[in-house]
Every structure is written in structure tokens, then in C-alpha cells.
Amino acid sequence: MNTILLAIDLPLVLEKVILIALVVTVSMVVAMYATWGERKVAAFIQDRLGPNRAGPLGLFQPLADGLKLFMKEEIIPNASNKVLFILGPSLAMLTALLTSAVIPWGDKIEMFGRTISLQIADVNIGILYVFGVVSLGVYGIMIGAWASNNKFSLMGGVRAASQIISYELAMGLSLIALLMTTGTLSLSEMVHQQQTGWWNVIKQPVGFFIFLICAFAECNRTPFDLAEAENELIGGYHSEFSSMKLGFYLFSEYINMFISSAIMATLYFGGYDIIPFYDESAWGLSTNLMALLGFLALFVKILVLIFVFMWVRWTIPRFRYDQLMNLGWKSLIPISLVWMLITAVFILATR
Amino acid sequence: MNITEILFWFLTALALGGSLMMVFSKNPVYSVLWLIVVFFAISGHYILLNAQFLAIVNIIVYAGAIMVLFLFVIMLMNLNADNEPQKNKWLKIAGVIAGGCLMLVLVSAILRTEGLKEQTLSLSGSTGLIKQLGKTLFTDYVLPFEISSVLFLSAMVGAVVIGKKED
Structure with a gap:
């Protein structure tokens, strides 16, 4: 058979393992400090101080919160399905972390005589992989909600799942318009195109806006947080969860936010490109320094996008459930279809 | 192995x-x-x-x-x-x-x-990759491809008709 494709290259495996560990650690730390950032942003918007007791500026607050969640009693309800009850939060966490594999976190670096790409897997179907993992994100919520054996949990899970499925469609359609302009599915190729040319957000403003709204919905963030509605459904799908299992659900939301910001920065804001319309190689800096600067640029973009997520949340918008479904099916999908047509006509006309 | x-x-x-x-x-x-x-x-x-x-x-x-x-x-x-x-x-x-x-x-x-x-099987190169697949679908197999898309459309219309509450 085909024995050509896979042969073990030990340094490569080591390099990838280190890279994966780094990316996962960075995602975790960013998610951890996103909880702190969220409170600080909320405090700033509401003219308060926010957490300021644990450490300078309350910087140790996430550690204290994590410790609290670890120390809480682990409760598994008697009537629940025990295996699935544990599988639910684990799957939520897994799918949240999986997406980071195809994001190009920076350009190549040279170390120990090797050229190392700062992307875990440069597959040529990159964006489809992201889409596939996002579509699997429903399982963690659905399984956890059903295994709790609680009506409110199940209702919350059904809400979350149907919302995610509905907004996936508009997201896919807005991506198609983007793919028509870039002509590639590979994320690293898209970044290369944006490094010398325009950022995609200028070519695809409507597409970006739709993608942003859908990203909010996919992360279950306000205004799409109807899955957990205290006055209707108690805590929604995670009502029955306690201790670190609850922590996994809450944490995976913040990781999702980080990763979807990273994807938006990569797709629409040039990824690790530092200045638009400008070829940075003219500076003549060394490869490693450029890679570091590129990574920092990407990180700043991600943080700005995360701030947008929080900013929207603390203006406290809220939809009714039927309004949410109407927005998804009757507004976003037609708009993205029309935008797709406009993009196609434009490409054909200017060819 | x-x-x-x-x-x-x-x-x-x-x-x-x-x-x-x-x-x-x-x-x-x-x-x-x-x-x-x-x-x-x-x-x-x-x-x-x-x-x-x-x-x-x-x-x-x-x-x-x-x-x-x-x-x-x-x-x-x-x-x-x-x-x-x-x-x-x-x-x-x-x-x-x-x-x-x-x-x-x-x-x-x-x-x-x-x-x-x-x-x-020719497994090397770009056989299964999307560029090759797209070219094959839209040149050699364009008619079956379009017919199957009409099939999907009719299924969708059928689902909407069944899903409608009142008539």
C-alpha cells in the first residue's frame, strides 16, 4: 500500500509536541486572564474598580477562582448518566482546544539549524478543519445537558445546540465569500496573501461582520447567551455541574473566545502581518525577530477582538429566543447569500 | 510493520x-x-x-x-x-x-x-486534494453534480412543506 506518506521523523515529532504544549498553555493562560479581563472591563464600563484584592490590580484573582473551583465538592447527581456526565465537559474542553492546531501563530523561526514553522499543522483544508471542529462543539453541551437528567438542563442544551447549528450556516456562507476572494483554504496561504496586499476585512467588510456575529453565537456569548437564562432555565445546560466540571464548561467558553478571535484575526486582519499595505521584509530584520514581532502583532489583534467580545457583553443586550432564530435564519443567511453573489459578480467583472 | x-x-x-x-x-x-x-x-x-x-x-x-x-x-x-x-x-x-x-x-x-x-491507486501528489476534486466535479461530472444539487433542493422544499404548521 501507500507506505510513502508516513515515516517517523523524531526531531519533527519533538518540535510539534513542544509547539502543541506551548499553544495549549498559552490558550489556557489567556483564557484564565480573560476572566480577569472580563471583570475589569465590566468594572470600567460600569464605573467600578473590579477585582483589586488578590495581588496588584487583582492579578491573582484567576488563581484564587481556579483554586476555589478545585476545592468545591464534586457532585454527580444520582439519577444522571455517570459516564456521559463526565464525558460532556471533557468534550467541551477538547473541541475548544482542537481548533488551535491549524492557526499560524507566526512566521518561521530558525533554531538549532532547523527552520520551524509556528503552525502545528499546515493542512491545505485549514479553514474546513476549523469548521468541522466547530460543528463538533455541540456534543459537549448536548451530552452534558442530557446526562444531567434535568429538564432545565436539557432545555438549555437544546437551545444552545440549535443556536450553534443555525449560526453555523451563516458563518459558512460568509466564509464562502472569503474563500472566493482568496482562492485558497489554507490559513497560512491566506496570511501570506495579506502580508503584501490588503487585509481581507477591507475586501470583505460584510463577510467579516456576519462572521463576527456568528462567532458571538458559536461561543454562547451575550447577546446570544439564552442557553443559560437564570430566570427561565436556572443555569442552563450546566445547572447540575459543580466543581471543576463546571469550571471546564466556563473555561471552554473563554478558550473558544480566544480561539475564535485568533481565527478572525487570521482570516480578516492579516494574521501575523504587522502593518497593512506594507512589506515588512524591507526592514531587513532577522527571521527570528520578525517572527517574534509578527506573533506580538497577532496577539495584540486577538486581545483587541477579545475586548470587543467583552465590550458587547457589558452593554447588556439580550434577544428573545424567537428573535434570535429570526436573526439567524431570516436576516443573516439572506444577507450572506446576497454578499456571496456580489462578491462573485465583482470577481467575474474584474477578471 | x-x-x-x-x-x-x-x-x-x-x-x-x-x-x-x-x-x-x-x-x-x-x-x-x-x-x-x-x-x-x-x-x-x-x-x-x-x-x-x-x-x-x-x-x-x-x-x-x-x-x-x-x-x-x-x-x-x-x-x-x-x-x-x-x-x-x-x-x-x-x-x-x-x-x-x-x-x-x-x-x-x-x-x-x-x-x-x-x-x-495513485495516492501520491494531489489526487485527493480539493483543487483536483473541484476540477473533476465541475468538468467531467458537472451534470450529475448539478442533478444531485436539485435533489437536495427538492428535499429542502419537502422539509419546509412538512414543517409548516397551518395551511
Whole structure:
């Protein structure tokens, strides 16, 4: 058979393992400090101080919160399905972390005589992989909600799942318009195109806006947080969860936010490109320094996008459930279809 | 054994074991989850055959969409092992015999197909990649492709008609 494709290259495996560990650690730390950032942003918007007791500026607050969640009693309800009850939060966490594999976190670096790409897997179907993992994100919520054996949990899970499925469609359609302009599915190729040319957000403003709204919905963030509605459904799908299992659900939301910001920065804001319309190689800096600067640029973009997520949340918008479904099916999908047509006509006309 | 063969046998065992578990699980929710495992194993096989696009579409469409709907229906109808009506013993035996016969026919048909063994797979390069696939679909197979899209459209219209409450 085909024995050509896979042969073990030990340094490569080591390099990838280190890279994966780094990316996962960075995602975790960013998610951890996103909880702190969220409170600080909320405090700033509401003219308060926010957490300021644990450490300078309350910087140790996430550690204290994590410790609290670890120390809480682990409760598994008697009537629940025990295996699935544990599988639910684990799957939520897994799918949240999986997406980071195809994001190009920076350009190549040279170390120990090797050229190392700062992307875990440069597959040529990159964006489809992201889409596939996002579509699997429903399982963690659905399984956890059903295994709790609680009506409110199940209702919350059904809400979350149907919302995610509905907004996936508009997201896919807005991506198609983007793919028509870039002509590639590979994320690293898209970044290369944006490094010398325009950022995609200028070519695809409507597409970006739709993608942003859908990203909010996919992360279950306000205004799409109807899955957990205290006055209707108690805590929604995670009502029955306690201790670190609850922590996994809450944490995976913040990781999702980080990763979807990273994807938006990569797709629409040039990824690790530092200045638009400008070829940075003219500076003549060394490869490693450029890679570091590129990574920092990407990180700043991600943080700005995360701030947008929080900013929207603390203006406290809220939809009714039927309004949410109407927005998804009757507004976003037609708009993205029309935008797709406009993009196609434009490409054909200017060819 | 090299790494490709190890992966091949691992995925094969996973697919077969998963499908057996899917059939034998008492709880329908477990059956759905095992079926998802089978889809992942099959996607792994596609990747071994260098068909990345097919692998990921298999996951998006089957694991990500169709199985979610299955799970929805099963969870909302609350089908459980406890309240599942027991089927007649003779019906079970008849099912096993019918299924065995079907497998026999399929296996012998595949074994006796002329020219199957002589076919060589060209796995290197860009055979299964999206550029190649898109060109083939929109040049050589454009008519079947468009006809199948009309089929999907009619299915969608049918679903909307059935789903309408009042008329």
C-alpha cells in the first residue's frame, strides 16, 4: 500500500509536541486572564474598580477562582448518566482546544539549524478543519445537558445546540465569500496573501461582520447567551455541574473566545502581518525577530477582538429566543447569500 | 510493520469495534456516540488515502450535522433502555439471518468483481486534494453534480412543506 506518506521523523515529532504544549498553555493562560479581563472591563464600563484584592490590580484573582473551583465538592447527581456526565465537559474542553492546531501563530523561526514553522499543522483544508471542529462543539453541551437528567438542563442544551447549528450556516456562507476572494483554504496561504496586499476585512467588510456575529453565537456569548437564562432555565445546560466540571464548561467558553478571535484575526486582519499595505521584509530584520514581532502583532489583534467580545457583553443586550432564530435564519443567511453573489459578480467583472 | 500499517489496523479495529458496539448498545444515545466514533475512524482512513477534503467533509456532514440531529431526536423523545419495547425472539433471529445473507452477497460480489485487484491507486501528489476534486466535479461530472444539487433542493422544499404548521 501507500507506505510513502508516513515515516517517523523524531526531531519533527519533538518540535510539534513542544509547539502543541506551548499553544495549549498559552490558550489556557489567556483564557484564565480573560476572566480577569472580563471583570475589569465590566468594572470600567460600569464605573467600578473590579477585582483589586488578590495581588496588584487583582492579578491573582484567576488563581484564587481556579483554586476555589478545585476545592468545591464534586457532585454527580444520582439519577444522571455517570459516564456521559463526565464525558460532556471533557468534550467541551477538547473541541475548544482542537481548533488551535491549524492557526499560524507566526512566521518561521530558525533554531538549532532547523527552520520551524509556528503552525502545528499546515493542512491545505485549514479553514474546513476549523469548521468541522466547530460543528463538533455541540456534543459537549448536548451530552452534558442530557446526562444531567434535568429538564432545565436539557432545555438549555437544546437551545444552545440549535443556536450553534443555525449560526453555523451563516458563518459558512460568509466564509464562502472569503474563500472566493482568496482562492485558497489554507490559513497560512491566506496570511501570506495579506502580508503584501490588503487585509481581507477591507475586501470583505460584510463577510467579516456576519462572521463576527456568528462567532458571538458559536461561543454562547451575550447577546446570544439564552442557553443559560437564570430566570427561565436556572443555569442552563450546566445547572447540575459543580466543581471543576463546571469550571471546564466556563473555561471552554473563554478558550473558544480566544480561539475564535485568533481565527478572525487570521482570516480578516492579516494574521501575523504587522502593518497593512506594507512589506515588512524591507526592514531587513532577522527571521527570528520578525517572527517574534509578527506573533506580538497577532496577539495584540486577538486581545483587541477579545475586548470587543467583552465590550458587547457589558452593554447588556439580550434577544428573545424567537428573535434570535429570526436573526439567524431570516436576516443573516439572506444577507450572506446576497454578499456571496456580489462578491462573485465583482470577481467575474474584474477578471 | 511500518507506521502506516499500524495506523491502518488501529483505525480498522476502531471502526469495526465501534460499529459492533453501536449495534449491541442497549441505550440509543450510546449507539449514536459509537456511530460517531466509527465516522472518525473512517475519516482517518480517508486521510491515510490522502483524501483530506473527503475526510473533513465526512466529519462536518455526518458527525457534525446528521448525528447531532439523531442525538436531538433521541434525547427529546427520551428513548431509554428501560422503556424500549422488547422485540419478538423470532423477529430477532429473522433479522440476523437476513443481515448475514446480505453480508454474504456483498462480500462475494466484491471478491468476484473483475479487475478490482488490478486497479492501482495513485495516492501520491494531489489526487485527493480539493483543487483536483473541484476540477473533476465541475468538468467531467458537472451534470450529475448539478442533478444531485436539485435533489437536495427538492428535499429542502419537502422539509419546509412538512414543517409548516397551518395551511
